[in-house]
């Protein structure tokens with residue numbers, strides 16, 4: 218905490234999630250890949266060692282003064298326990314290799330163990346180290362793929378869409394196994410020291426499935442999964458659209474939703490007001506080419522649109538910044554939030570707060 | 571005709587494959603089966619594709635309806651691509667990423683629109699360049715999922731420039747949708763935001779829009 222900060226990062230985040238105004242707008246710089254860059258390592262080497270990841274996150278927070286640690290490695294790490302493989306690349310996130318689940322073997326699937334899996338263990342160990350390093354100063358955000366979105370990697374997208382529409386029995390059978398896995402995985406991270414869980418569920422976005430289908434699938438699965446996760450959750454649609462399902466999302470019990478810049482932030486704020494907090498909405502891809510002024514403008518615009526009354530964490534549209542986002546852009550964002558994000562001082566946002 | 575289009579749209583949006591096929595069989599003119607494709611199927615698919623870009627329809631609508639239409643086309647059209655118009659020598663590739671759905675949808679849309687397209691599947695930069703050389707392509711369509719792969723298309727463009735081949739490069743996929751200037755930065759000739767953009771662009775090229 219610096220002299221001008223009246224709150225710790227954790228207090229700031231909890232206050233905004235309680236739909237009140239903290240001292241300034243909290244912001245999450247979800248630059249989990251950048252720890253590797255700082256150390257001159259390729260993602261593969263970096264993510265192999267949980268201590269490096271913990272040190273990386275603590276170092277990045279010190280540098281950019283944001284309000285969380287992010288214990289996310291990469292989505293595809295969840296493929297290991299199902300027998301899948303991961304492709305590594307020197308200049309981007311690791312990704313899932315071939316699908317490992319086919320419709321015919323769904324009935325015989327068993328829930329893989331979390332704690333004994335060496336790859337998931339790396340995430341849990343990193344979370345523990347982060348917790349030792351940060352205490353209660355800032356929240357640690359863990360990540361799980363939702364039971365409803367994980368099958369895109371488990372099965373491939375085309376096969377999964379036809380499962381949803383044409384094979385309801387197998388679909389629900391897969392959802393049951395995935396839900397059990399997701400709940401265990403989330404709770405293990407909370408036990409290791411994560412403060413909250415970000416539930417990645419872009420398949421629930423109307424970008425991917427029709428709104429009517431969401432009610433019967435993603436929403437129902439969200440309710441029964443999040444209800445068993447023993448800590449606060451945020452739902453991320455990974456830059457898929459959110460507005461049409463905003464009225465129903467809070468039914469899952471989720472505290473926040475990740476939003477992008479393809480929808481008007483003021484409309485998102487109006488439709489979420491007091492019911493669910495917003496996390497977003499800076500465009501991570503455009504950010505790669507932002508100069509100082511563009512970064513500042515984007516920050517001010519987002520704060521003006523959504524910060525009043527709390528219920529807002531400034532972040533990117535996807536839940537992860539591309540590795541190509543340069544230091545200058547991230548620094549400019551940080552400076553802009555510290556300068557324009559103070560409640561009661563900056564123009565346009567909650568002067569009475 | 572408008573009634574048929576509306577009814578066909580309804581069956582596709584409710585993912586009613588059997589209903590859609592029945593409607594097609596009732597309304598197709600056996601002597602000119604391609605006219606059903608052109609006057610009903612393609613416009614409806616196009617409307618759904620454009621609706622996806624605007625946020626009114628979902629990707630599941632786009633994919634499931636393109637699948638249903640592909641099946642219908644197989645039933646009503648004569649075999650051996652007698653209905654295709656050929657068009658410029660074209661291939662489609664997924665660069666690096668293990669993400670085949672975008673490509674699959676674009677491929678189906680182009681086929682439904684009568685274009686013949688070679689499918690390279692998932693490739694590295696080198697494999698794509700080798701394919702362009704081997705097949706003497708006029709148009710190369712590239713689909714990506716991740717930002718680093720989008721940046722890699724610049725190497726494809728450079729490789730093609732070095733070879734002196736005038737192959738036109740058209741790109742698409744999430745990173746290009748999220749940053750509409752990105753295609754220029756990687757040196758591509760054009761960008762499409764949905765599968766039906768691909769069809770529009772191909773029609774433009776065929777109609778003489780080739781630079």
Ligand code: B12
Pocket residue numbers: 290291292293310311312313314362366367369370374417418419420424425454455456457501502534535537538539619622629632668669671672673675676711712713714715716717718740741742743744745747748761762763764765767768
């Ligand atoms: C659903 C989703 C997921 C799901 C499934 C992803 C998958 N397919 O494997 C999950 C939750 C698993 C996921 C995980 C990840 N994701 Co994701 N995800 C998405 C989301 C919301 C949709 C992607 C998708 O599959 N769409 C459906 C396909 C069919 O659409 P499409 O490829 O765009 O194709 C359409 C058009 O673009 C067009 N088109 C496509 N190709 C072409 C070609 C031509 C020539 C033309 C004309 C048109 C055209 O036509 C198609 C149909 O209309 C996007 C964000 C978004 N708004 O799009 C992020 C996104 C793709 N994800 C992204 C990332 C980074 C990831 C991860 C790497 C994160 C991580 N660090 O682990 C992982 C990788 C997963 C893996 N496979 O290993 C980034 C990629 C860009 C980047 N930053 O590098 C995106 C763009 C998010 C963002 N805003 O940054 N993700």
